[in-house]
Amino acid sequence: MTKQQSFAEAMNELEVIVQKLEQGDVPLEEAIDLYKKGMELSHFCHEKLQNAEEQLISIVNDQGEKQAFEPSKD
Numbered sequence: 001m002t003k004q005q006s007f008a009e010a011m012n013e014l015e016v017i018v019q020k021l022e023q024g025d026v027p028l029e030e031a032i033d034l035y036k037k038g039m040e041l042s043h044f045c046h047e048k049l050q051n052a053e054e055q056l057i058s059i060v061n062d063q064g065e066k067q068a069f070e071p072s073k074d
Contacts, residue, residue, distance in 0.1 A: 007045060007048045007049075010041045010044050011045060013037075013041055014045065017034050017037060017038040017041070018038065020034055021035065
């Protein structure tokens with residue numbers, strides 16, 4: 001990934017790679033390269049999701065401090 005890629009772009013590229021690999025008619029060398037690229041994209045998407053989750057589970061209190069969000073258990 002040479003440019004700043006969005007999560008959606010990475011997911012689309014990953015889906016294309018998976019489809020190619022599932023077809024099974026990709027030469028071995030190309031399949032290995034696609035697999036490596038797919039793993040990079042998977043790692044990238046996983047990190048993006050973790051960052052999003054961390055942002056969603058914290059809130060800012062009245063003093064402007066960030067704190068963990070704990071949903072009420074009603």
